[in-house]
Amino acid sequence: MNISNVSKVFLVLSLSTSYAAMAAEGDVSDSDRIAQYREMIADGNPAEFDEMAGEELWKTPAGPKKATLEKCNLGKGPGVVKGAYAALPRYFKDTRKVQDLESRLLTCMTTLQGIPEEQITAKPFSSDQKKSDISSLATYVVGQSKGIKMAVSLKHPKEKEAYEIGQRIFYYRAGPYDFACSTCHATSDVRIRMQDLPNFNVQKDAQAAYTSWPAYRVSQGLTRSFQWRLNDCFRQQRFPEPKFASEATIALTMFLAVNANGAEYAGPGLKR
Amino acid sequence: MNAKLILGITAALSLTTALPVQAGTDLDAKTAAIIKRDFRDKGIAKVERLNQDELQAACSKYKDDVPVDMKVKLEDEQLKQIKWPADGILVGDWKAGEKLAQSGKGLTWSDKEGDPAGGNCYNCHQLSSTEIAYGTIGPSLLHYAKKKGGLEKAQRRAYGRIYNAKAYNACANMPRFGHIGILTEAQIKDLVALLVDPESPVNK
Numbered sequence: 001m002n003i004s005n006v007s008k009v010f011l012v013l014s015l016s017t018s019y020a021a022m023a024a025e026g027d028v029s030d031s032d033r034i035a036q037y038r039e040m041i042a043d044g045n046p047a048e049f050d051e052m053a054g055e056e057l058w059k060t061p062a063g064p065k066k067a068t069l070e071k072c073n074l075g076k077g078p079g080v081v082k083g084a085y086a087a088l089p090r091y092f093k094d095t096r097k098v099q100d101l102e103s104r105l106l107t108c109m110t111t112l113q114g115i116p117e118e119q120i121t122a123k124p125f126s127s128d129q130k131k132s133d134i135s136s137l138a139t140y141v142v143g144q145s146k147g148i149k150m151a152v153s154l155k156h157p158k159e160k161e162a163y164e165i166g167q168r169i170f171y172y173r174a175g176p177y178d179f180a181c182s183t184c185h186a187t188s189d190v191r192i193r194m195q196d197l198p199n200f201n202v203q204k205d206a207q208a209a210y211t212s213w214p215a216y217r218v219s220q221g222l223t224r225s226f227q228w229r230l231n232d233c234f235r236q237q238r239f240p241e242p243k244f245a246s247e248a249t250i251a252l253t254m255f256l257a258v259n260a261n262g263a264e265y266a267g268p269g270l271k272r
Numbered sequence: 273m274n275a276k277l278i279l280g281i282t283a284a285l286s287l288t289t290a291l292p293v294q295a296g297t298d299l300d301a302k303t304a305a306i307i308k309r310d311f312r313d314k315g316i317a318k319v320e321r322l323n324q325d326e327l328q329a330a331c332s333k334y335k336d337d338v339p340v341d342m343k344v345k346l347e348d349e350q351l352k353q354i355k356w357p358a359d360g361i362l363v364g365d366w367k368a369g370e371k372l373a374q375s376g377k378g379l380t381w382s383d384k385e386g387d388p389a390g391g392n393c394y395n396c397h398q399l400s401s402t403e404i405a406y407g408t409i410g411p412s413l414l415h416y417a418k419k420k421g422g423l424e425k426a427q428r429r430a431y432g433r434i435y436n437a438k439a440y441n442a443c444a445n446m447p448r449f450g451h452i453g454i455l456t457e458a459q460i461k462d463l464v465a466l467l468v469d470p471e472s473p474v475n476k
Contacts, residue, residue: 161299168303171335173328175321176379176454177447178438182336184409187445192395192407193376238379240321241314248310 047139047216047268050131050223054140057133063113072108074101074141085145086265089254091156098162100253102227103245105137124244125231126222135225139214145265150211152257159254166255169248170200175238181252183237195272200259210260212269219272226253300333317381331443343442350439350451354432357457362427362464369466370473372459373399379454389454391463396446399466400473409445416467417475423468430467434460 058069058081074084075092089100095107102124109115126132154160173180181200184192188199198209214225230249234242242249311319327346330338338346356362375390377383394403398412420426433440435450449455455463466472 161302164299165303165306168299168332169307171332172303172307172324173332174324175317176452178328178331178452179447180332183445186336187409190408192409193405197409235317235380235382238317238321240311240317240319241381243310243312246310248306251306 045216045268045270047223050136050139051143051268053131054136054138057137058140063109063115065112065114067112069108069112071112074104081141081144083145083148085142086148086150087152089162089250089257090153091158098158098250098254100245100250101138101141102134102225103250105134106245121244125225125228135223138225139223139268142214142267146267148265150257150261150263150265152261154258162251162254163258166251166253169252170255177238179237181233200256203259206256206259207263210256211263211266214267215269215271217271223268314381316379316383316385327438327442336443338442346442347439350436353451354435354439355450357461362431362461363468364458364461364465366462366465366469366472369462372463373466391455393463401476402473413467413474415475417470426468427464430464431460434463
């Protein structure tokens with residue numbers, strides 16, 4: 001990142017205080033404020049730092065096998081990163097599974113680099129103390145799909161099946177509050193407190209929501225992956241924790257991604 | 273028709289294309305197995321939470337749109353189980369009710385064992401004209417007493433619905449605060465007071 005970008009990030013950090021002040025006033029809607037905010041930093045999302053860190057990780061030999069990820073096949077052929085995210089999740093012949101970005105990165109890190117899976121999944125999300133490698137790698141990969149049309153396939157029977165299972169999980173009510181994803185995300189134009197909720201059964205909502213993740217969270221000062229987004233919604237749903245990159249989370253991602261097909265991928269995004 | 277429009281339309285159609293009734297029950301069973309396998313206990317949120325009761329299972333299966341006869345039956349069962357206060361008093365302290373209504377805490381894996389749960393009411397409802405950070409998943413409850421036909425009627429209506437909203441609409445999006453034991457009888461009374469007391473901000 002060059003000097004001018006660095007200073008933009010400083011600008012972002014100082015703006016975040018005034019953003020908090022705006023939030024307290026509460027007379028502008030959340031979405032308006034985020035739109036204003038986006039405009040202010042249009043060409044300087046701090047997620048760029050994670051994209052760069054991820055690219056570095058992608059190209060640096062690591063793990064017991066001292067290999068890079070440059071032969072990793074994300075669906076477009078070994079080493080092809082451009083446009084890969086816009087077609088994920090998808091069926092992979094070698095693993096005979098439908099995989100989302102994070103689970104595919106896991107496959108590459110374990111097979112190419114020889115890093116034990118438990119080591120990666122122990123702490124898959126970044127914290128204030130430590131950035132997660134897999135999260136940075138994901139941010140790098142998604143950045144290479146910016147501007148590319150979402151085209152997630154349902155051709156393979158397993159892809160169709162994942163979509164169908166994902167839809168069933170979306171409506172699965174359980175826990176002390178009887179919540180499902182559908183409780184918060186199957187009605188249009190509703191919000192929780194001041195946070196607007198996308199209706200994932202409506203194409204334009206699904207598109208806007210899906211194509212803006214992963215995202216830099218201003219309130220947390222961290223770039224968050226899509227797996228993190230699902231994890232935190234399950235928390236709000238009062239569910240137990242979904243296992244990282246598990247079939248349940250991949251199926252759910254398939255359902256949401258297909259509903260977002262046709263839109264240009266616009267991430268990594270920027271969120272409150 | 274231009275190409276962009278056609279593209280948009282085919283994409284919109286693909287949203288609703290489901291599988292041909294390809295053994296839907298197989299997929300139900302498969303989904304259940306995946307859910308069972310792919311979650312783990314975290315803090316107070318244990319995997320047992322994923323076991324559905326009859327109502328949760330029905331609402332999930334029918335995507336919240338259960339057939340009418342089943343809906344009536346489910347609601348009857350829920351209604352029968354409402355515990356009305358033994359002392360016959362339905363209202364408590366609206367100030368305590370307002371605090372509960374404001375609190376969004378409770379029962380996530382980041383809450384600790386024994387931490388008191390809030391009501392989360394403002395997450396989903398407008399309640400007073402002074403609190404503007406309210407959600408809209410539920411209807412506005414502003415001026416509840418007046419809207420629901422005066423004190424006595426409104427009290428009973430509010431108590432029943434806070435205790436178990438599913439007794440009145442099987443797949444309502446509101447938690448069953450009394451039925452599940454999220455809130456105590458005394459707390460529900462405080463919330464009823466918030467909704468009906470003429471001095472409460474709800475009715476100002």
